[in-house]
Structures are given as structure tokens and as C-alpha cells.
Amino acid sequence: MIYEESYVKKRKIKSFIALSLSTLAAFLGLFWLGFILFDVLRHGISGLNLELFTEDPAPPGIPGGGLRHAFVGQLEIVFFATIIGVPVGMLAGIFIAEYARGTKFAKTISILSDIMVSVPSIVVGTFIYAILVKPIGQINYGGILAVAFLSAISAFIFGAVLNLFVSKILLKIIKITSESAVKILNLVITLTTVLFGIFLFIYLMPKLVDRIQGFNGWAGATALAFIMIPVVLRTTEDMLSLVPWSLREAAFALGASYYNVIKDVVIRASMTGILTGVILSISRVAGETAPLLFTSFNNSFFTMNMNEPIASLTVTIFVYATGPYEDWHTQAWAASFVITFFILLVTIVARAIIHWRYKG
Amino acid sequence: MKKIRRLPLSDIFFGIISFSASFLVLTLIFSTIFVLYDESSLAIHRFGIINFILTEDWNPVKEIFGAAAPLYGTLVTTVLSLLFAIPVALGIAIFLSEVSPHLLKTPVGIAIEMLAAIPSIIYGMWGLFTLAPIMADYIEPALQNTLGQIPIIGKLFEGTPQGIDLFTASVVLSIMIIPFIASIARDSLNLTPNLMKESAYALGATKWDVVKDVMIPYAKLGIYGGIVLALGRALGETMAVAFVLGNRHEISASLFDAAATITVTLANEFTEADSDVYLSSLFYLALILFVMSFIILAVAKFFLLRAERGYSR
Numbered sequence: 001m002i003y004e005e006s007y008v009k010k011r012k013i014k015s016f017i018a019l020s021l022s023t024l025a026a027f028l029g030l031f032w033l034g035f036i037l038f039d040v041l042r043h044g045i046s047g048l049n050l051e052l053f054t055e056d057p058a059p060p061g062i063p064g065g066g067l068r069h070a071f072v073g074q075l076e077i078v079f080f081a082t083i084i085g086v087p088v089g090m091l092a093g094i095f096i097a098e099y100a101r102g103t104k105f106a107k108t109i110s111i112l113s114d115i116m117v118s119v120p121s122i123v124v125g126t127f128i129y130a131i132l133v134k135p136i137g138q139i140n141y142g143g144i145l146a147v148a149f150l151s152a153i154s155a156f157i158f159g160a161v162l163n164l165f166v167s168k169i170l171l172k173i174i175k176i177t178s179e180s181a182v183k184i185l186n187l188v189i190t191l192t193t194v195l196f197g198i199f200l201f202i203y204l205m206p207k208l209v210d211r212i213q214g215f216n217g218w219a220g221a222t223a224l225a226f227i228m229i230p231v232v233l234r235t236t237e238d239m240l241s242l243v244p245w246s247l248r249e250a251a252f253a254l255g256a257s258y259y260n261v262i263k264d265v266v267i268r269a270s271m272t273g274i275l276t277g278v279i280l281s282i283s284r285v286a287g288e289t290a291p292l293l294f295t296s297f298n299n300s301f302f303t304m305n306m307n308e309p310i311a312s313l314t315v316t317i318f319v320y321a322t323g324p325y326e327d328w329h330t331q332a333w334a335a336s337f338v339i340t341f342f343i344l345l346v347t348i349v350a351r352a353i354i355h356w357r358y359k360g
Numbered sequence: 361m362k363k364i365r366r367l368p369l370s371d372i373f374f375g376i377i378s379f380s381a382s383f384l385v386l387t388l389i390f391s392t393i394f395v396l397y398d399e400s401s402l403a404i405h406r407f408g409i410i411n412f413i414l415t416e417d418w419n420p421v422k423e424i425f426g427a428a429a430p431l432y433g434t435l436v437t438t439v440l441s442l443l444f445a446i447p448v449a450l451g452i453a454i455f456l457s458e459v460s461p462h463l464l465k466t467p468v469g470i471a472i473e474m475l476a477a478i479p480s481i482i483y484g485m486w487g488l489f490t491l492a493p494i495m496a497d498y499i500e501p502a503l504q505n506t507l508g509q510i511p512i513i514g515k516l517f518e519g520t521p522q523g524i525d526l527f528t529a530s531v532v533l534s535i536m537i538i539p540f541i542a543s544i545a546r547d548s549l550n551l552t553p554n555l556m557k558e559s560a561y562a563l564g565a566t567k568w569d570v571v572k573d574v575m576i577p578y579a580k581l582g583i584y585g586g587i588v589l590a591l592g593r594a595l596g597e598t599m600a601v602a603f604v605l606g607n608r609h610e611i612s613a614s615l616f617d618a619a620a621t622i623t624v625t626l627a628n629e630f631t632e633a634d635s636d637v638y639l640s641s642l643f644y645l646a647l648i649l650f651v652m653s654f655i656i657l658a659v660a661k662f663f664l665l666r667a668e669r670g671y672s673r
Binding site for chain 2: 011012014015018019021022023024025026028029030032033035036039040043087088089091092093094095096098099100105108109111112113114115116118119120121122123124125126127129130131156226229230233257258259260262283284286287288289290293294297314317318321322329332333336339340343344347348351
């Protein structure tokens with residue numbers, strides 16, 4: 001049986017070679033990761049000092065100075081993007097996972113947001129440019145919409161906090177038991193919330209829309225929120241669908257409305273997962289550059305005013321890295337170091353939480 | 361007896377709010393298409409569709425714009441990066457699902473996914489300051505001396521190696537898309553039923569035979585989905601490419617020449633567009649990119665959904 005033995009041997013050798021090649025591929029992947037991280041570390045460490053965070057940039061070509069303006073701008077843009085993007089994404093996710101569970105509408109939204117997650121981020125930038133930056137000197141419908149939206153969201157958060165405050169603290173102290181009193185209190189809370197929203201709209205309208213001239217921080221935040229919404233939506237949907245249906249049935253059996261079931265049972269059961277998803281989406285958005293290029297643009301001076309062009313870390317890295325000065329390159333590397341390791345840390349921690357909570 | 365209300369007010373209120381939030385997603389997509397079309401209508405009327413795609417000129421002074429060069433650049437970088445990435449990514453997927461010892465699976469898997477978490481601007485910086493010099497000094501001359509000597513293929517490797525060219529951009533892109541293909545392919549390979557693998561082993565198959573003849577055919581749809589998804593990602597990548605491609609609106613056969621992609625053109629010229637036609641042409645490019653990537657991502661989603669359905673059967 002010499003023929004068969006050599007045949008088996010040949011196949012074994014073939015298998016060995018193929019599998020070694022796949023191991024080599026894995027090493028190649030790890031090599032790229034190590035190479036990039038090591039390089040960022042090597043170049044970034046040398047430029048890292050306290051001045052980077054506390055000082056504004058020196059005039060071009062003169063050594064010294066820092067990137068305080070970019071750090072603050074980045075924080076501001078990402079903060080407002082979170083404020084806009086997370087509530088919308090979460091509410092939409094709740095709707096398609098709960099009220100519209102299993103319907104065609106839910107499936108369509110789910111698939112479309114999966115596609116939106118991967119849509120080129122620079123196209124998002126051009127879209128936001130067209131609606132929030134370009135309309136100078138004419139009625140700024142995009143701006144009005146943005147302000148209306150912002151005040152609605154703020155009022156929503158305000159109402160939620162007020163509700164929490166009243167139900168958790170005030171009622172415990174005063175001890176109201178009459179049902180109609182609670183109803184009146186609820187009405188008062190709702191009215192205050194609505195009034196707050198309207199007041200905010202009227203207050204912000206002339207402040208924001210009139211003064212926005214061209215590039216502005218709001219546009220940047222909106223562009224990032226655009227990218228955030230589908231990410232948050234999909235995580236919320238996934239996390240809600242992990243909550244066993246029997247848990248909801250138990251609450252329904254007690255006579256709870258669907259709203260109460262969602263608020264007190266479903267969301268509570270999936271809070272860790274949703275929050276982790278939110279954190280992951282923030283870290284995803286924090287590294288985006290392309291959508292900021294023509295929305296919040298860039299600013300070489302320190303500003304906290306979102307109505308002006310505002311610097312962000314990523315755009316600053318782009319400008320500094322392609323600029324001619326050696327000093328700029330060092331600072332760009334240092335900023336890259338900060339942003340990369342921040343994002344990697346957040347991603348790893350968030351993944352560990354998901355792993356520990358849902359698989360372990 | 362108290363009357364039971366069918367739908368409490370809070371339910372209606374919350375339902376309406378959350379519905380409008382999910383409807384907003386739909387609105388965003390359609391308004392993106394509408395706004396981009398509206399903004400680019402000037403260029404569409406002036407240059408037409410076929411004419412715009414086939415014209416190589418990009419002349420802001422004479423106000424003649426054509427998308428041929430950026431489209432060509434996008435196409436070449438995308439195809440090349442897929443060519444580089446697919447074998448490596450599949451190798452990684454096979455390693456993670458079959459070869460790797462159990463202890464290494466999670467750490468290596470997370471490390472590969474970390475590649476996807478690194479912001480694209482870091483890839484760009486790294487490509488410009490680290491990879492481009494290496495390419496210009498070692499790899500590109502080496503390629504010219506070997507592959508460049510072959511008569512017809514040699515055309516691809518002509519010119520002085522600068523490091524800022526299509527080839528480097530494709531390499532950077534390929535590193536970026538490896539994790540997308542690898543993680544989806546690994547998940548699909550892992551779904552192969554053990555019964556099928558064990559039957560193959562019982563017939564005397566080697567590990568490679570099992571991978572090649574049982575697992576890959578089984579996971580085929582998922583792998584296609586991952587590849588198409590990566591294609592969509594590579595198409596729309598901006599910052600990583602912007603650093604290492606230059607911005608040159610000319611089509612040349614050599615891979616060692618600077619070029620432009622749609623995204624790079626947008627990133628470099630959008631804020632500098634001084635005439636209406638110029639800006640409108642840039643919006644036109646964005647529209648083309650959006651439609652292209654939307655279709656490709658929809659195809660990817662179609663494959664992945666089909667794959668999911670197949671596995672659960």
C-alpha cells in the first residue's frame with residue numbers, strides 16, 4: 001500500500017502548509033496592529049506634555065503652545081452630538097423593538113440603519129453642509145429645525161429629570177396619597193416641560209440662528225449625531241430583543257401599560273447593554289474627521305461658542321500633519337496618541353462589560 | 361368597578377414620540393438623497409450623467425468638471441485593497457475558527473477587531489509618515505525590479521516611487537478593511553454544525569480538507585456578505601486615503617502615481633469651491649458616492665440576511 005501512504009502524506013503536508021499560511025495571516029494582522037500602535041506610541045510620547053492640554057497654539061512656526069482649543073472643541077462637539085443622537089437613537093430603537101416588533105416597518109428601519117452605519121461619513125458632511133452651513137443670508141430652515149429639535153430634546157430631558165425628582169424625592173417627603181392629586185401633579189409636570197421647551201425655542205432662536213454665519217459647531221455636532229443615531233438604534237434594538245418576552249408578560253399580567261413595562265422592566269433589564277452601546281458609539285464618533293471638515297471646520301483660536309467655526313482634535317490633526325512645520329507634526333502625533341488610546345481603552349472596557357454581562 | 365382604559369395616555373404619547381424618532385431615520389436617508397440631488401442639479405444639467413462620468417477634465421478655472429479621474433481612483437484603490445485584504449482576512453478567519461488554541465482565540469479576535477476601532481485619521485498619519493517612506497525606499501523599487509520587468513504588467517509599476525500613490529493608499533485601505541471581512545467570515549465559519557465537520561473527519565479528511573470542502577462552502581454567503589460590506593467601507597473611506605494619495609485629477613496606468621478618489625476630492629476641495637458650478641459638481645460627486653455605496657451596502661445586507669436565514673434552517 002505504498003501508493004496510499006504517500007497519498008495520505010501528501011494531503012497531510014498540503015493541510016499543514018495551508019494552515020500554516022492562515023496562521024501567518026493572523027500574525028500579519030497582529031503585526032499591522034502592533035506596528036501602528038507602536039508607531040503612534042513612539043511618536044506620540046515625545047510630544048506629550050502638560051502644555052498640550054492647557055495652552056492654546058502658538059503662532060505657526062514658533063515652538064511651544066498646545067492644543068487646548070482642539071480638546072475643548074472636540075469635547076463640546078461630541079457632547080452635543082451625544083445629547084442629540086442618543087435620545088433619538090434610543091427612542092427609535094425602543095419603537096422598532098417594542099411597539100413595532102416583527103412588523104415590516106421595523107425590519108425596514110433596522111436594515112436601513114444597518115446600511116446607514118456604513119454610509120461614507122464624508123457624504124454626511126456634505127449633507128449637513130447643505131442644510132446647516134450653506135444657507136447664509138436666507139431663511140435658515142435647517143437652523144430653525146435644528147433649534148426646534150434641540151429644544152424638544154432638552155425639554156424631554158428636563159421633563160424626565162423633573163419627573164424623577166418629584167416622584168423620588170418630593171413625594172417621599174410630602175406623602176401625597178390621593179390619586180387625583182398625583183394626576184394634577186403629573187399634569188403640572190407635563191405643562192412645565194412643554195413650557196420649558198417653548199421658552200427654550202424662543203430664547204435660543206434669535207441667539208443661534210441669526211448669528212450662525214457659515215461653518216459652525218452645531219453643524220459638526222449634528223453631523224456626528226447623524227452617524228450616531230443608527231449605531232445607538234441597532235444596539236438598543238439588539239439589547240431589547242435579548243430581554244425575555246416572559247418578563248414583559250409578567251408585568252402585563254399585573255396590569256401595567258406597555259409604557260410602564262418598557263420604562264420599568266425592559267429598559268432596566270437591558271440598561272447595561274444600552275449604556276455600553278452608547279459608550280461604543282461615542283468612541284466611534286470621537287475619531288471621525290471627514291464629517292467635521294466642512295461643518296464645524298477649524299479654528300486656530302480658543303472658543304467655546306458653538307455658533308462659530310470650532311476646532312476639533314481630529315481636524316486639527318489633519319491640518320497639522322499635512323502642514324509644513326516639524327513642531328506641528330509632533331503635536332499632531334501627540335494628539336493622535338491621546339485619541340487612539342482613549343478610543344481603544346473605551347472600546348476594550350465596553351466590550352469586556354458586554355462579554356461579562358451577556359456571555360459569561 | 362373601575363373601567364379599564366385600553367390605551368393609557370402615556371402609551372399613546374410615548375408611542376408617538378418613539379415612532380417619530382424611528383421615522384426620522386427614514387427621513388434622514390431620503391432627505392440626504394433629495395438634498396444632494398437638489399444641490400447637484402446645476403452640475404447635472406450642465407454636464408449630464410454619462411458625460412460627467414466619462415470626462416477626465418477637472419478644471420475649476422474653465423469650469424469644466426468630470427468625474428472620470430476620481431471614479432477611476434476610487435475603483436482602483438477599492439479593488440486593489442480587496443485583493444490584498446481578502447486572502448489575509450480569510451486566513452485570519454480560518455486561524456481563529458480552526459487552527460488557534462482555545463486560549464488564544466479571544467485575545468487574537470479582539471486584537472483584530474481593534475484594527476477596526478482605530479480612527480481612520482490615525483491610519484492616514486501612519487501611512488503618510490511611516491508607510492509612505494518605507495514604500496518609496498524599499499518596496500516599490502523592489503516591485504519595479506521584479507514585476508516591473510515583465511512587458512505588459514510592467515506598465516503598472518512605471519515612474520519614480522514617491523510613496524504617495526495609489527499603491528500605498530490601497531495597502532492602508534486593505535489594513536483597514538481586514539477586520540470587517542475577518543470577523544464576519546469567522547462568525548460564519550463558526551456556525552458550521554459540528555456534525556458536518558465530524559462526518560468529514562470520519563471519512564479521513566485532513567483539517568484543510570474540512571475547512572476547504574465543508575466549512576467554506578457552508579459559510580459562503582456570510583463570507584460574500586463580509587467582502588461586499590468591506591467593499592462599501594473601502595469605497596467611502598476618506599481620511600486614511602486623503603493623506604497618502606495626493607489629489608491629482610489625471611488617469612495614469614501606473615500604480616506609482618498620485619491620483620484622486622471621490623472622497624479625497626471632496627475633502628480637499630469642498631471648502632475651496634469658489635463658484636456655484638464647482639460646488640455643485642462636488643455635490644454631484646457626493647451623490648454618486650452615496651448612491652454607489654448605498655447599493656453596495658444593500659447587496660451586502662442582502663447576502664448577510666440570506667446567510668442568517670440559511671444557518672437558522
